[in-house]
Amino acid sequence: MTSTAETLEGGSKRRVRPRMVPLPLLLPALLGLAFLVVPLIALLVRTPWRTLPDQLTSPEVWDALRLSLLCATAATALSLVLGVPLAWLLARTDFPGRGLVRALVTLPLVLPPVVGGVALLLALGRNGVVGQWLDDWFGLTLPFTTAGVVVAETFVAMPFLVISVEGTLRAADPRYEEAATTLGASRFTAFRRVTLPLIAPGIAAGAVLAWARALGEFGATITFAGNFPGRTQTMPLSVYLALQSDPAAAIALSLVLLAVSITVLAALRDRWMATP
Amino acid sequence: MTRYARRSRRTAVQATGAGVAVLLLLSACSSSSDSETSTASDSSGSPKLSGTVTVFAAASLQESFTELGKQFEKEHPGTKVTFSFGGSDTLAANITGGAPADVFAAASPKTMAIVTDAKDTADTPVTFVRNQLEIATLPGNPDKISSLKDLGKSGLKVVLCDKTVPCGAAADKALTAAGLKVTPVSYEQDVKGALTKVELKEADAALVYRTDVKAAGDKVEGVDFPEAADAINDYPIALLKDAPNPDAAKAFMELVRSAEGQEVLTEAGFLKP
Numbered sequence: 001m002t003s004t005a006e007t008l009e010g011g012s013k014r015r016v017r018p019r020m021v022p023l024p025l026l027l028p029a030l031l032g033l034a035f036l037v038v039p040l041i042a043l044l045v046r047t048p049w050r051t052l053p054d055q056l057t058s059p060e061v062w063d064a065l066r067l068s069l070l071c072a073t074a075a076t077a078l079s080l081v082l083g084v085p086l087a088w089l090l091a092r093t094d095f096p097g098r099g100l101v102r103a104l105v106t107l108p109l110v111l112p113p114v115v116g117g118v119a120l121l122l123a124l125g126r127n128g129v130v131g132q133w134l135d136d137w138f139g140l141t142l143p144f145t146t147a148g149v150v151v152a153e154t155f156v157a158m159p160f161l162v163i164s165v166e167g168t169l170r171a172a173d174p175r176y177e178e179a180a181t182t183l184g185a186s187r188f189t190a191f192r193r194v195t196l197p198l199i200a201p202g203i204a205a206g207a208v209l210a211w212a213r214a215l216g217e218f219g220a221t222i223t224f225a226g227n228f229p230g231r232t233q234t235m236p237l238s239v240y241l242a243l244q245s246d247p248a249a250a251i252a253l254s255l256v257l258l259a260v261s262i263t264v265l266a267a268l269r270d271r272w273m274a275t276p
Numbered sequence: 277m278t279r280y281a282r283r284s285r286r287t288a289v290q291a292t293g294a295g296v297a298v299l300l301l302l303s304a305c306s307s308s309s310d311s312e313t314s315t316a317s318d319s320s321g322s323p324k325l326s327g328t329v330t331v332f333a334a335a336s337l338q339e340s341f342t343e344l345g346k347q348f349e350k351e352h353p354g355t356k357v358t359f360s361f362g363g364s365d366t367l368a369a370n371i372t373g374g375a376p377a378d379v380f381a382a383a384s385p386k387t388m389a390i391v392t393d394a395k396d397t398a399d400t401p402v403t404f405v406r407n408q409l410e411i412a413t414l415p416g417n418p419d420k421i422s423s424l425k426d427l428g429k430s431g432l433k434v435v436l437c438d439k440t441v442p443c444g445a446a447a448d449k450a451l452t453a454a455g456l457k458v459t460p461v462s463y464e465q466d467v468k469g470a471l472t473k474v475e476l477k478e479a480d481a482a483l484v485y486r487t488d489v490k491a492a493g494d495k496v497e498g499v500d501f502p503e504a505a506d507a508i509n510d511y512p513i514a515l516l517k518d519a520p521n522p523d524a525a526k527a528f529m530e531l532v533r534s535a536e537g538q539e540v541l542t543e544a545g546f547l548k549p
């Protein structure tokens with residue numbers, strides 16, 4: 001890729017000197033940066049480093065972390081299975097009311113998670129619109145179970161994946177798929193052998209986003225799946241509860257989540273979000 | 277001074293001004309002392325109250341305190357009572373964290389102690405009501421729950437409050453006194469959360485207060501049990517040290533402890549202190 005500076009200079013390698021940053025931009029920019037970074041620094045400053053090993057080796061913390069990682073991963077897998085085809089449908093087919101469907105899919109993105117939890121409870125609860133049939137026919141109840149946590153997390157995380165994959169699909173050239181179908185591949189084969197490898201980075205980025213969102217999910221989980229240590233008490237729930245009784249433990253737990261988030265971000269940067 | 281420098285100086289000033297304005301706005305939002313409290317004595321000699329009283333109260337007090345708040349506003353025109361209802365431990369943590377409030381009414385001495393230990397109360401907390409546990413079951417009691425022991429039935433979805441919350445601590449006490457071990461499906465944040473799960477028929481039973489069962493009307497059914505007497509909760513109330521409106525706050529606390537206030541509370545199912 002040639003930059004505009006190069007074309008203007010007729011290809012000569014003259015370095016463009018960076019101009020001074022104007023003060024009216026610099027000040028609010030620094031304020032904004034401080035606003036975002038100071039709380040995280042405060043978390044590190046106030047961490048009870050001396051008692052941290054004891055805090056982190058308590059079985060409750062590991063229970064919550066294990067459950068969090070397990071449920072977030074399961075929710076991401078479920079989002080992939082349901083979300084990628086949905087994204088393909090939105091990007092590659094034209095059906096009446098597609099705009100409305102797209103809006104409905106993105107709704108959980110802007111919906112307050114607690115509202116999502118209430119909606120899930122009324123839909124899939126034991127007495128819910130769909131839930132009562134699940135209960136009658138399969139003896140399946142979702143609230144207060146680990147499966148319920150996965151459902152709640154999927155509900156909030158899947159839209160991230162769908163939107164991310166749909167964007168990638170729109171950016172990808174559909175002619176590859178068309179070429180494959182003219183060469184005799186079925187539409188599904190073309191999707192599997194051509195489109196999927198093409199949009200794999202987009203899917204991966206969307207999956208990581210969804211996973212991170214699922215890991216931090218609080219409102220829908222506590223509303224729909226309740227709070228039971230080892231079964232539905234994920235990390236954010238235990239942070240919230242620990243803050244009431246044992247702030248030091250809450251800080252330690254928050255630190256673990258912060259470390260996980262930073263790791264995710266670092267992984268994302270190296271793989272797909274590196275700016276050239 | 278070049279024109280460019282002058283202009284950039286001016287924009288810098290503008291930007292700084294904008295930043296200051298934003299900060300001012302933020303600080304205006306964060307301080308809740310929205311009205312001056314004037315205690316100008318009127319002709320009758322009693323101080324005239326005005327402004328907002330902010331009351332942090334346990335979730336179980338929601339119905340009765342809301343009613344008392346309306347009464348208070350009627351008796352003292354120009355005042356406004358705002359409530360924050362929630363789990364007593366959450367409220368206590370908010371107060372010690374610097375939340376601006378005038379009055380704290382907790383559902384147990386233990387949660388009140390969090391605030392008194394942090395030296396955030398202006399006076400010694402006083403017990404103003406007591407509350408007793410009851411089992412809330414689905415309407416018509418389809419699971420035939422008649423005692424605390426029945427909560428241990430297999431296949432029964434029971435909801436308890438988290439042990440950090442007074443109703444959870446009381447439930448724990450009652451169950452221990454009865455020598456029972458009940459494994460719930462969820463430990464809820466506050467008593468209303470536990471009750472709601474039964475109201476929505478997502479759980480079969482919950483250990484909540486008598487007052488909550490009463491407030492829920494016919495959506496749940498209450499079952500009394502003898503062990504409840506071993507775990508009666510005292511509700512303390514206290515004026516907070518940094519109360520923005522202490523005069524009106526004191527008046528509200530007087531109303532709560534007055535005969536008419538107690539009437540509202542016993543009506544809701546509370547026991548006299």
